[in-house]
Amino acid sequence: MYESKMKLTPKQLGMLNGDQGEMMARVMETLVRFGDIFGATKMVKVTSRSGHLVTSFGIGLLKPLFRTMDQLIEAGVKVQGDFTVDPRPLDYANVKCNPLEKLVFNKFLYSQQERYEKQLAALGLRNSNAFTCACYLIGNVPNKGDILSWAESSAVVFANSVLGARCNRNSGMLDLFGCIAGYVPYFGLLTDEGRKAKWKVIVKTSSKPEAQVLGSAIGMKVMEDVPYVYGLDQYLGHDSTDIDAIGYLKDFGAATASNGAVGLYHIDGLTPEAIESKEALIREDAQEYVIDDAELKRVQDSYPLMWKKPDSKAQLCFIGCPHLTAKQLLDWTDRIEAGLKNNGRSKVTCQTVLTCPPDIADEFRKGSDYQRLLATGARLSSICPLMYTNNPLTKGKAIITSSNKLRTYSIARYYKDQEILEIITGGKA
Amino acid sequence: MKTFKGRVLAGGNWTGEAVVSHQGVNTLATFQSSALKNAKQVVVSDQNNSDIYKKMITGKALCLPITIGSTTGGLVIQTICSMKINPSAFLFSEHIDSLAASGIVLAQVWEGSDVIAIDQLGKEFLDAVHTGDRLEIKEDGTVTILD
Numbered sequence: 041m042y043e044s045k046m047k048l049t050p051k052q053l054g055m056l057n058g059d060q061g062e063m064m065a066r067v068m069e070t071l072v073r074f075g076d077i078f079g080a081t082k083m084v085k086v087t088s089r090s091g092h093l094v095t096s097f098g099i100g101l102l103k104p105l106f107r108t109m110d111q112l113i114e115a116g117v118k119v120q121g122d123f124t125v126d127p128r129p130l131d132y133a134n135v136k137c138n139p140l141e142k143l144v145f146n147k148f149l150y151s152q153q154e155r156y157e158k159q160l161a162a163l164g165l166r167n168s169n170a171f172t173c174a175c176y177l178i179g180n181v182p183n184k185g186d187i188l189s190w191a192e193s194s195a196v197v198f199a200n201s202v203l204g205a206r207c208n209r210n211s212g213m214l215d216l217f218g219c220i221a222g223y224v225p226y227f228g229l230l231t232d233e234g235r236k237a238k239w240k241v242i243v244k245t246s247s248k249p250e251a252q253v254l255g256s257a258i259g260m261k262v263m264e265d266v267p268y269v270y271g272l273d274q275y276l277g278h279d280s281t282d283i284d285a286i287g288y289l290k291d292f293g294a295a296t297a298s299n300g301a302v303g304l305y306h307i308d309g310l311t312p313e314a315i316e317s318k319e320a321l322i323r324e325d326a327q328e329y330v331i332d333d334a335e336l337k338r339v340q341d342s343y344p345l346m347w348k349k350p351d352s353k354a355q356l357c358f359i360g361c362p363h364l365t366a367k368q369l370l371d372w373t374d375r376i377e378a379g380l381k382n383n384g385r386s387k388v389t390c391q392t393v394l395t396c397p398p399d400i401a402d403e404f405r406k407g408s409d410y411q412r413l414l415a416t417g418a419r420l421s422s423i424c425p426l427m428y429t430n431n432p433l434t435k436g437k438a439i440i441t442s443s444n445k446l447r448t449y450s451i452a453r454y455y456k457d458q459e460i461l462e463i464i465t466g467g468k469a
Numbered sequence: 470m471k472t473f474k475g476r477v478l479a480g481g482n483w484t485g486e487a488v489v490s491h492q493g494v495n496t497l498a499t500f501q502s503s504a505l506k507n508a509k510q511v512v513v514s515d516q517n518n519s520d521i522y523k524k525m526i527t528g529k530a531l532c533l534p535i536t537i538g539s540t541t542g543g544l545v546i547q548t549i550c551s552m553k554i555n556p557s558a559f560l561f562s563e564h565i566d567s568l569a570a571s572g573i574v575l576a577q578v579w580e581g582s583d584v585i586a587i588d589q590l591g592k593e594f595l596d597a598v599h600t601g602d603r604l605e606i607k608e609d610g611t612v613t614i615l616d
Contacts, residue, residue: 066578073574077478077565094540101504102544104551108579148505191540211543211571301566449539 063115075225089121091219094191096126098152109159119164119219124175129427172397189218194294200304243271255295273309298445346451352438358425360395361443379465387417475590493537531556546572550582558585
């Protein structure tokens with residue numbers, strides 16, 4: 041039996057010792073051992089009824105995952121409440137694949153997808169539309185101060201920063217275990233001290249900075265530390281529930297989390313804890329990082345080009361990693377339509393895929409705006425672009441994106457939103 | 470001989486060969502290819518890590534600062550331990566990251582793995598150790614570079 045270093049309540053100790061069965065004991069042991077490594081002082085209750093899991097793909101190599109899921113189901117263990125999960129890895133209807141690519145996806149990469157989705161459903165998946173990295177756009181919205189057991193770096197940083205919930209950057213499986221046990225170890229971003237900023241970031245750009253590049257610059261500089269950002273509220277306003285601010289902060293946060301390892305940021309005058317506590321959130325020994333136009337250019341120029349043929353023309357464009365808000369989807373539809381008209385074209389120049397949560401896609405497909413989007417040649421999907429680019433056969437493709445996360449984890453080439461628009465509407469070769 | 474002392478996360482006594490990465494090890498990229506092929510040994514498949522790319526690391530001591538990359542990292546470490554193609558030891562110069570920690574714990578609790586993990590060995594350790602060096606690891610977290 042594992043002897044925990046942290047203090048456990050009698051109920052938690054009972055769970056660890058098998059009072060609720062062997063499976064629950066192993067789940068608890070995993071969480072307690074994990075917390076002990078990080079000096080957690082106790083286990084605290086998960087207070088949001090909905091979790092969010094990062095592992096959405098039935099990738100064949102993760103055999104222990106499927107076995108463990110089966111063991112949990114056979115033991116009758118379920119999450120308390122429900123959970124959402126990251127996007128599905130495949131969508132042949134809207135993201136074209138050749139027969140060889142499909143073979144690799146179906147037989148080698150995601151051979152366990154159907155089995156895994158059944159397992160997710162048995163353990164508490166909210167519904168068949170609950171596949172998105174931006175779960176807070178489809179109703180999985182924790183309250184300020186809620187303790188979460190989530191994974192998916194972009195969702196965790198959004199929940200911590202914009203919603204004021206409390207969650208550490210968890211790994212796949214630990215997210216599920218926290219939802220099952222109803223407890224998570226208390227350390228890091230769950231504590232008041234862990235939420236204090238070690239960096240003052242001062243934005244001095246001449247105009248509203250590109251969210252994905254600003255996030256990238258800050259992530260690369262502060263890595264896993266918490267930044268307190270000055271100067272953004274002049275562009276984003278003071279209401280973190282405003283839909284345009286949500287879209288910006290979603291994309292900014294995803295870049296901080298993937299280009300660095302940021303789990304929480306504060307925006308002066310905008311995010312809830314910054315409004316509430318202001319500079320009391322900043323540690324006395326905080327370092328300073330000033331970002332101007334030249335710094336953003338330096339950062340963007342530092343991105344390596346991973347294409348096999350650097351001068352290739354774009355073959356595939358992904359917009360929406362993390363998934364787009366409904367407003368962003370509509371804005372992109374308008375911009376692509378107008379861009380094509382300006383450039384005297386009727387169709388986009390390469391396969392273009394916009395990605396958003398399934399619920400938002402379903403609603404969008406009911407309206408006339410969807411027909412406008414289809415008329416441009418672009419397609420709408422709820423796929424995970426990252427999972428698509430896991431296929432080694434796709435690595436020869438010239439993929440472009442306005443997502444800094446996708447750039448980081450694949451060979452996709454990053455462009456700013458306006459540059460992407462010009463490329464796909466024929467304004468730029 | 471140089472000796473270093475770290476924090477024991479999963480202890481054991483072991484002697485064998487080091488493989489050294491001076492940059493963060495991307496877990497999924499490192500192990501994916503070998504695991505997908507059901508290989509008997511892991512040959513590193515991460516082209517972005519020239520320190521260890523194409524090196525065989527099964528049964529060796531992987532010396533690294535931290536792991537990086539996808540949040541599947543923990544599951545991947547559990548998987549290679551389940552397949553018994555893991556490095557015998559993970560020797561971290563820094564505080565272990567949350568993804569690697571998840572993997573080590575999952576391997577211990579769910580696979581009964583005897584994988585060794587020691588962290589906080591210090592930057593000096595990573596500066597001193599070279600790929601191919603023979604290492605001796607003790608239960609108490611002592612790591613000695615034998616040659």
